[in-house]
Amino acid sequence: MHIENHPVLGKQLQKPVTVYFNNQPLLAYKQQTVAAALIANGIKKLGESRKLVQSRGLFCSRGRCCSCYMTIDGENHVRSCMTKVKDGMQIYQSLGDPEIRSDENGY
Amino acid sequence: MDTDVLIIGAGPAGIVAAIETASKGLNVTIIDESNLLGGQLRQQTQMLQSLPSPYQSMRGFELAQDLTNQLTQFPIRYLLEHRIIGIYANGSLGITDELNVFPIMAKKIIVATGATENAISFPKWTLPGIMTIGAAQTLVNRDFVIPGKSAVIVGSTDFAMDIIHQLIDVGINIKGIIEQQPTIQAREMKKVNELYDIGLPFYVNASIKEARGIGEVKEVDIQLQDRVFTEYVDLVLVDGGRSPILDLFYQLNCSFGFGDKLGGWVPSYNQSFQTSVNDVFIAGNATGISVHGALLITGKIAATSVCEELEVLSREEAEKQSAELWKELESREYTDVFQERIKHIESYKSPMLKNQFIS
Ligand SMILES: Cc1cc2nc3c(=O)[nH]c(=O)nc-3n(C[C@H](O)[C@H](O)[C@H](O)COP(=O)(O)OP(=O)(O)OC[C@H]3O[C@@H](n4cnc5c(N)ncnc54)[C@H](O)[C@@H]3O)c2cc1C
Ligand code: FES
Numbered sequence: 001m002h003i004e005n006h007p008v009l010g011k012q013l014q015k016p017v018t019v020y021f022n023n024q025p026l027l028a029y030k031q032q033t034v035a036a037a038l039i040a041n042g043i044k045k046l047g048e049s050r051k052l053v054q055s056r057g058l059f060c061s062r063g064r065c066c067s068c069y070m071t072i073d074g075e076n077h078v079r080s081c082m083t084k085v086k087d088g089m090q091i092y093q094s095l096g097d098p099e100i101r102s103d104e105n106g107y
Numbered sequence: 108m109d110t111d112v113l114i115i116g117a118g119p120a121g122i123v124a125a126i127e128t129a130s131k132g133l134n135v136t137i138i139d140e141s142n143l144l145g146g147q148l149r150q151q152t153q154m155l156q157s158l159p160s161p162y163q164s165m166r167g168f169e170l171a172q173d174l175t176n177q178l179t180q181f182p183i184r185y186l187l188e189h190r191i192i193g194i195y196a197n198g199s200l201g202i203t204d205e206l207n208v209f210p211i212m213a214k215k216i217i218v219a220t221g222a223t224e225n226a227i228s229f230p231k232w233t234l235p236g237i238m239t240i241g242a243a244q245t246l247v248n249r250d251f252v253i254p255g256k257s258a259v260i261v262g263s264t265d266f267a268m269d270i271i272h273q274l275i276d277v278g279i280n281i282k283g284i285i286e287q288q289p290t291i292q293a294r295e296m297k298k299v300n301e302l303y304d305i306g307l308p309f310y311v312n313a314s315i316k317e318a319r320g321i322g323e324v325k326e327v328d329i330q331l332q333d334r335v336f337t338e339y340v341d342l343v344l345v346d347g348g349r350s351p352i353l354d355l356f357y358q359l360n361c362s363f364g365f366g367d368k369l370g371g372w373v374p375s376y377n378q379s380f381q382t383s384v385n386d387v388f389i390a391g392n393a394t395g396i397s398v399h400g401a402l403l404i405t406g407k408i409a410a411t412s413v414c415e416e417l418e419v420l421s422r423e424e425a426e427k428q429s430a431e432l433w434k435e436l437e438s439r440e441y442t443d444v445f446q447e448r449i450k451h452i453e454s455y456k457s458p459m460l461k462n463q464f465i466s
């Protein structure tokens with residue numbers, strides 16, 4: 001849920017944007033991070049661990065634990081807690097091994 | 108790119124150090140990996156007590172704004188959304204904006220990269236919905252998002268008590284506070300009592316036996332001394348204490364000491380807040396976890412030392428200023444933390460760890 005009227009900070013959510021999670025449109029607001037916007041929409045599972053395939057979600061919200069990796073606008077392994085939403089952003093869970101070395105990525 | 112003073116980390120300690128050095132006419136550059144000044148103060152809505160003069164008691168984000176406003180008086184160079192990722196052989200630092208890397212050569216460096224929250228592990232602690240209590244605070248006060256409907260809190264420090272109040276205010280149902288020790292860890296009993304009074308259950312000698320859920324947490328088993336019971340929650344918020352962030356200090360080749368009350372491993376520093384590397388100074392929670400008033404003072408002391416070394420402050424002036432600041436630090440900080448800080452400084456010449464990565 002988005003907090004429309006914060007008890008101390010008041011009405012802060014002014015600029016709505018649309019982001020796409022697995023191609024589904026979701027409402028987010030400009031100052032939010034990707035992870036936060038997904039949680040506001042009830043999505044907590046952001047990816048799976050590589051080896052044991054365990055669900056992963058936001059843990060530190062500080063860019064330090066790497067539990068929140070997602071694929072954002074075609075880029076794998078992006079920390080979704082440190083990335084701000086942008087209108088039209090395409091977001092997918094981080095599942096399996098990402099392609100790091102490819103012609104596209106300049107290897 | 109050249110600068111007299113490079114400040115790494117634009118939290119309260121870094122900003123204070125920037126104000127102090129820039130006001131003496133030094134050329135100052137601030138770098139921070141986030142896109143805003145203010146560091147972890149940005150999402151703190153609680154009232155801060157015992158700030159040093161001239162600050163009055165105010166909320167965390169208000170202090171962040173106040174400090175940021177003061178900075179605008181000076182011609183400081185900002186590198187927001189930039190990170191240091193390495194050190195060149197000639198001593199300049201490698202900085203990236205995530206696309207390019209470029210060097211910056213600084214006469215003096217003040218590292219004020221703050222602290223990070225520690226995890227508490229139990230079976231299935233990595234399930235989504237289980238997060239640090241500071242992460243929940245960030246969601247609520249910075250992103251304006253409610254992370255869940257009902258929560259248990261694991262840990263009971265002052266830090267947690269403040270945040271629990273903030274979570275209740277946005278309607279999150281707190282089902283219990285679980286403390287492994289035999290007593291509640293918070294020192295400010297007023298905030299604890301307020302929570303007792305509204306009927307929040309506190310469990311001591313308690314821990315999480317296991318969390319369960321498919322794809323996200325749905326329930327936890329709570330182990331008490333004589334029984335186990337299950338709570339149905341979609342949030343488990345862990346308050347495992349905080350520790351200084353050490354990454355940059357390793358890269359800069361600093362030595363370390365250990366202090367339980369300071370948050371664990373801490374870079375070695377002397378009375379001038381100079382690390383074991385001559386041109387590298389330290390400030391804020393990176394020097395040991397403390398209260399806000401104390402953090403601001405450490406920034407001032409580090410800045411005073413840098414001003415003296417760069418000869419914009421005479422030795423006598425610097426010594427006088429430092430002595431006063433140290434007195435103030437002693438009066439603001441919890442006694443046991445201050446004593447451990449002094450012990451840490453005394454071990455400056457014989458650090459526990461050199462050239463070694465702590466993992
Ligand atoms: C999520 C969270 C919530 C907190 N809430 C509270 C609270 O409610 N009450 C309380 O008393 N304390 C709280 N703290 C503790 C906090 O450390 C202090 O309140 C205070 O903000 C510390 O000030 P500082 O200047 O030392 O560091 P910080 O405020 O942490 O600032 C450090 C800055 O350095 C930047 N940085 C770190 N590494 C790099 C790098 N390699 N390159 C570039 N920039 C870097 C960070 O982006 C950050 O802006 C919290 C900490 C966290 C992590
Ligand atoms: S949640 Fe820890 S890095 Fe994003």
